[in-house]
Structures are given as structure tokens and as C-alpha cells.
Amino acid sequence: MQEIGKIWMNGKLVPFKDAKVHVLTHALHYSTSIFEGIRCYNTPKGSAIFRLPEHVDRFFKSAKLYSMKMQYTKKEISDAIVKTVKTSGLKESYIRPLAYYGYGTMGLTPTQNKVDVSIACWEWKMGESKAGKFSGAKCKVSSWVKIDSRSQPMQAKAASNYANAALARMEALENGYDEAIMLNSHGKIAEGSAENIFVVKDDIIQTPPLSAGGLEGITRDSIIQIIEENSGYVIERNLERDDLYTADEIFMTGTAAEVKSVTQVDKVKIGNGNMGHITKALQKSFSDVVMGKDERFLPWLTFI
Numbered sequence: 001m002q003e004i005g006k007i008w009m010n011g012k013l014v015p016f017k018d019a020k021v022h023v024l025t026h027a028l029h030y031s032t033s034i035f036e037g038i039r040c041y042n043t044p045k046g047s048a049i050f051r052l053p054e055h056v057d058r059f060f061k062s063a064k065l066y067s068m069k070m071q072y073t074k075k076e077i078s079d080a081i082v083k084t085v086k087t088s089g090l091k092e093s094y095i096r097p098l099a100y101y102g103y104g105t106m107g108l109t110p111t112q113n114k115v116d117v118s119i120a121c122w123e124w125k126m127g128e129s130k131a132g133k134f135s136g137a138k139c140k141v142s143s144w145v146k147i148d149s150r151s152q153p154m155q156a157k158a159a160s161n162y163a164n165a166a167l168a169r170m171e172a173l174e175n176g177y178d179e180a181i182m183l184n185s186h187g188k189i190a191e192g193s194a195e196n197i198f199v200v201k202d203d204i205i206q207t208p209p210l211s212a213g214g215l216e217g218i219t220r221d222s223i224i225q226i227i228e229e230n231s232g233y234v235i236e237r238n239l240e241r242d243d244l245y246t247a248d249e250i251f252m253t254g255t256a257a258e259v260k261s262v263t264q265v266d267k268v269k270i271g272n273g274n275m276g277h278i279t280k281a282l283q284k285s286f287s288d289v290v291m292g293k294d295e296r297f298l299p300w301l302t303f304i
């Protein structure tokens with residue numbers, strides 16, 4: 001981690017090294033935090049944050065699902081994000097807003113503690129996400145079942161959801177794969193460990209409905225809108241493991257992953273084992289959109 005710029009903590013920009021929390025912070029013990037992952041791209045027209053209002057909306061939705069009393073308005077958080085990015089001087093970055101039950105009272109009940117908010121950003125270049133983005137990722141169907149909304153609110157981007165995701169990711173890596181695909185408790189495809197998933201068969205693009213347990217991804221929504229704007233469509237339906245093995249193409253979407261091709265699932269080659277033409281076209285369209293080259297989607301960019 002390169003310590004560039006400052007980290008916004010409860011309204012103050014503090015040096016990277018000093019952005020610390022107490023060891024008895026509630027969230028450290030009980031996972032009572034929610035967060036966002038946002039990208040700022042170095043477009044030819046200047047640095048721009050991708051879909052900032054949508055990320056801030058999801059941040060507040062996640063907070064509400066954990067009864068967090070935010071001391072800031074959406075506008076204050078948006079302004080703070082822009083300020084943090086500007087202060088860093090970075091042209092392209094990954095931005096991490098975090099809200100967590102802080103230090104005060106120890107014990108399970110979080111609501112007696114204040115909700116602290118921080119915003120950090122670090123350098124992240126376009127296409128930098130590892131795991132075979134261009135060559136094609138090898139994915140393992142995880143033996144860990146995706147937790148579901150009977151246990152936790154899955155539409156919250158909450159730290160507590162990510163222990164399950166991290167186990168799946170670790171299992172995939174330990175077995176020589178790049179990424180995990182998670183099934184829900186009904187055996188249907190939910191999503192990757194930190195990405196939504198799309199399957200292409202006979203040129204028809206399909207993705208699991210959100211009720212299958214995936215996060216309501218902002219990249220997922222962007223890709224669906226881009227496809228529709230280009231006169232295509234996406235079918236939302238429950239997908240089986242069989243649908244993965246027989247797919248012509250599979251791709252994953254996420255703020256970090258962008259549009260990532262999947263060329264192998266378990267020991268099965270997808271299509272001809274190379275990135276498919278629809279995935280390739282969507283990678284290009286998405287890159288044009290985030291780089292401000294597609295006028296139709298310019299409102300998705302907040303220039304800083």
C-alpha cells in the first residue's frame with residue numbers, strides 16, 4: 001500500500017499513517033461496518049468518479065440496514081469523497097468509504113456506539129484488477145454456500161458478508177483458480193466472491209436475479225443499461241451450475257473487476273477457451289463509458 005494523500009475521518013483529513021482506530025472498536029469484533037468501493041478514472045477530459053451518487057445511495061442504504069445513525073448527509077459524504085480524491089493528487093484511484101460502529105461500549109449491541117465514517121483512496125489503474133481479466137479467469141464453483149437474506153441483509157455492502165466471500169476466494173486460489181463462483185442455498189448461481197456474473201448462450205445474455213443472492217452491483221446495472229441502450233437485452237433468470245459448463249461465454253462485473261472474462265469453470269473450458277466476442281465488445285463499451293468517450297453516459301461521471 002502506497003501511502004499517498006490523506007484519509008478523511010469524521011470530517012477531518014488526517015495523514016495516512018495516523019488514520020487509526022482503537023482496538024476495542026465495535027466493528028473489529030463484531031463486523032458491524034458497511035462500506036463502498038468506487039473508482040475514479042483518468043479520462044481524457046480529466047479525472048472522473050464513476051456513478052458517485054449511486055455509490056453514495058448504496059452506502060446509505062447499507063447503513064440503514066444496520067440501523068446506523070449517520071452524522072452526515074449524502075451531499076456531505078459526496079463532497080468528502082471528492083475532497084479526499086482531490087487531496088490525494090491521484091488521477092485514477094479506488095475509493096473506499098467506510099462506516100462503522102466505533103469505540104465506546106463493548107458488547108454485542110452496536111447501537112450504543114457512535115458511527116464513525118472514513119474515506120480513503122489509493123492508486124488503481126484501469127484494467128489493473130488481476131485474476132486473468134484479459135486472458136480469462138479460471139473459476140471454481142465454491143464449496144462454501146453463499147449466505148443469504150434469511151441470515152443477513154444481502155443488499156447491504158456489509159463487512160459481515162465478506163468473511164463468506166473471503167473463504168470462497170481463498171479456496172479458489174489455494175486450488176489454483178483465479179476466482180470463486182458461489183451457489184446459493186438452493187444450488188442456483190449467486191455471484192462471484194466480489195463480482196456479479198453473466199452467462200452468454202446462443203448470443204443471449206443472462207444473469208441471475210438479485211433474489212439469487214448477489215449484491216445489486218452498480219457495474220451490473222451499468223452493463224445492463226449499456227446493452228439496452230445499444231438495442232440489446234439481458235434476461236434475468238435463475239442459473240444452474242449446468243448453465244456455466246455449457247455457456248458460450250461467461251463474464252463477471254464489478255467496480256474492481258470491471259468486465260472480466262471467465263474462460264474456465266472447474267475443469268471445464270468455456271466456449272473455445274478464449275474471451276468471447278460479446279464479452280470483448282462489452283469490455284470495450286464499458287471502457288468507453290468510464291473514460292467519458294460515450295456521450296450518452298457522460299452523466300455517470302463526476303469530474304473532479
Ligand SMILES: Cc1ncc(COP(=O)(O)O)c(C=O)c1O
Pocket residue numbers: 037165191192193194195196214215216217218219220253254255256
Ligand atoms: C459481493 C459483491 N458482488 C458484486 C459486486 C459488484 O458490485 P459493483 O459493481 O457495485 O462494484 C461487488 C463489489 O462491490 C461485491 O463485493
